[in-house]
Amino acid sequence: MGCDGGTIPKRHELVKGPKKVEKVDKNAELLARWKYCALSQEKLRRPIVACDLGRLYNKDAVIEYLLDKSAExxxxxxxxxxxxxxxVKELNLTDNPAWEGERSTSKGDRYEDLHCAQFICPVVGLEMNGKHKFCFLRTCGCVFSERALREVKTEICHKCGEPFQDSDIVILNGGKEDMERLQVRMEEKRAKEKSAKGKCKKTKVAQTVSKSEAPKVHEGSPEATSSEPRDAEPKGEKHSTPAAESSGSRPAAAAGSKRSVQSMEGKSEVYKSIFTSHSSAKRTKQQTSHWVTHTPYHF
Known part of the structure; x- marks a missing residue:
């Protein structure tokens, strides 16, 4: 049986089959991950930062998010x-000398190479376009290809010379397995920082408590017994120190009694003349001045 005009419909025109799964264009996915900010979806421009999970952001977009997290x-x-x-860590990127920017394709009369990246690896020269694995160092922020770190094994940065460890290497825009490994590493790192802060707080509290309790003297301690006043000793007994007995000087007076410098036998006459209690410091009546008023009414 035909339709209008004598045409015969085919099976795929009458029977609806299952919908085809839409496949993501790999080139578009690479552009979205390596050339656009993961938060604002704007083109990456310096300064560029990366988190512990290896995602790329514009620094100003991250700052705006941190200032107002309630905004949608x-x-x-x-x-x-x-x-x-x-x-986040600000990245130290190396420019690609073959990159001409967006001005070269603004007229539309040239072929646009999507695989030409703005940044390259400073060691191997690979372009950071998503075809090769790239990573950055958490210590200094320098970006290298994974091939450069694997082939040239060293414990210092190839670009700035700062030392680093394997735990400081973070893969940029890694796969599912890389993201899970970085997630576990980030949680462990934060747990260690939290425990370290707790220990620091405990030590500070212990130091403040020890300082506050240091001047206190409990009853029955040797310091308390030694700090008792000497007036409790019998009046008839006199104790002398070993230094006083060896020098032949008189025994020390009881606590609270005043002792004149002039009566000390171990001091020289020159030392005694410094004080006002010396005889040379005293004036006679002839040396003292007469009393004079400040007004001229008394003659």
Whole structure:
């Protein structure tokens, strides 16, 4: 049986089959991950920062998010693990000399190479376009390809010379397995920092408590017995120190009694003349001045 015009429909035109799964364009995915900010979806421009999970952001977009977390923004779940500006690291990127920017394709008369990246690896020269694995060092922020770190094994940065460890290497825009490994490492790192802060607080509290209790003297201690007044001793008994007995000087007076410098036998006459109690410091009546008033009414 035909339709209007004598055409015969085919099976695929009458029977609806299952919907085809839409496949994501790999080139578009690479552009979105390596050339656009993961938070604001704007093109990456310096300064560029990366988190512990290896995602790339514009620094100003992260600062705006931290200043106002209540604002509704798309892709806010991507930065949910960022608590402050210390959780991101500014990247030290190397420019690609073959990169001409967006002005070369503004007229539309040239072929646009999507695989030409703005940044390259300073050691091997690979372009940071998503085809090769790249990573950055948490200590200094320098970016290298994974091939450069694997082939040239060293404990210092190839670009700035700062030392680093294997735990400081973070893969940029890694796969599912890399993201899970970085997630576990980030949680362990934060747990260690939290325990270290708790220990520091406990030590500070212990130091303050020890300082506050240091001047206190409990009853029955040797210090308390030694600090008792000497007036409790019998009046008839006199104790002398070993230094006083050896020098032949008189025994020390009881506590609270005043002792004149002039009566000390061990002091020289020159030393005694410094004080006003010396005979040379005293004046006779002839040396003292007469009493004079300050007004001229008394003659």
């Amino acid at each position: 923004r798309p892709n806010s779940e991507v930065v949910a693990h960022i608590r402050g500006i210390k959780d």
